[in-house]
Amino acid sequence: MFEFSLHVATIAALYGLLALSLNLQTGFAGLVNFGQIALFGCGTYGAALAFNNQFGPVVGLLLGLVLVSLVALFFARLGRSLGSDYWGIATLAIGQILLTIATNETWLTGGAQGISGLPQLFTGSTRLQGHLILFSVTLALLAATWWLFHRLTQSKFGLSLRLMREEPQFAASLGYDLDGLRRSAMLVAAVPAALSGFLFAHYMTFVGPDQLFSTETFVVWTMVVIGGLGSHAGVVVGAILTQMLFAAVPFAKDFFALPSEYVAAMRLTLIGGGLLGFLLLRPQGLIPEKVGSIRG
Structure with a gap:
């Protein structure tokens, strides 16, 4: 039970x-x-x-950061000529294109079979010790990212982002460089996303295109909406609650003696139901954004 709880927490x-x-x-x-x-x-x-080209994890981390920077800059570049709604659709399309590449370019990505056998990043005297170290490192990264993002969004940079969010034309009229702000926001946000993927790959020791389905994006959206858009603490709480609900699904299946194929359906129901419920009943989320607290 402890190993399962540790897995859910990680x-x-x-x-x-x-x-x-x-x-x-x-x-x-x-x-x-x-x-x-x-x-x-x-x-x-x-x-x-x-790993597939016989390089170590350090090269893998650097390669991930280079790739994510290129994708983030491309996303930001699209924002110059597309409105916010069309930009969202374009990012979804790019995600699907990358999924298609990962599925079909077998020589590079392993195709639908993926790439397996990645080494664990941390090893102890037991497998459990290695997982405990990885969880501690992940938790430290989460805390450091929360602190950094909190500081950033409480600064003038955070005020600029909020102004761009609420009144982009007004922000432009005041001389703010909206393209530069988009690039900065995307690049800063891309780093923890890539770190999450890197750690996930070495934790699961397998990477495949099924990890890139668009439903996974909406899992993250569910966490953010449940926790509260614009609230750093809220989205972390949303992530914890969502994963706890997902972890409870197999137990609910056994309790109600449901077939195994119901597990995926229940997970999708939780995603859709959570999004819809909070958007209709509590759009501000569990921990709403605090306004008027910008310093500097």
Whole structure:
């Protein structure tokens, strides 16, 4: 039971990094990214490609950061000529294109079979010790990302992002460089997403295109909406609650003696139901954004 709880906590922390990343883009900069899982995939495939070519994890991390920076800059570039709604659709399309490449370019990505056998990043005297170390590192990264994003969004940079989110034309008239703000927001948000993917790849020891399905983006969206757009603490709480609900699904299946195929359906129901319920009944989320607290 302890190993299972540790697994759920580790996945929750990894998704917490993804949720903080999406929240900076959407909750503060107003960038409606429906291709968030593509940023995560840069981290996973960076680790996998380095391993497949007999390079170490350091090269995998660097490759993931390079890939995610390129994708983030491309996302930001699209924002120059597309409105927010069309930009969101475009990011979803790019995510699907990258999924198609990962599925079909067998020589590079392993195709539908993926790449397996990645080494665990941390080893102890037992496998459990290695997982405990990975969880501690992930938790430290989550705390550091929360602190950094909190500081950033409480600064003038955060005020600029909020102004771009609320009144982009007014912000432009005041002389703000909206393209530069989009680039900065995307690049800063991309780093924890890639780190999450990199750690996830070495934790699961497998990378495949099924990890890049668009439904995974909406899992992260569910966490952000439940926690509260624009609230760093809220989206982390949303990630923890969502993962706890997902972890309870197999137990509910056994309790109600449901067939195994109901597990995936129940997971999708939780995603859709959680999004719809909070959007209708509590759109501000569990921990609403605090306004008027910008310093500096």
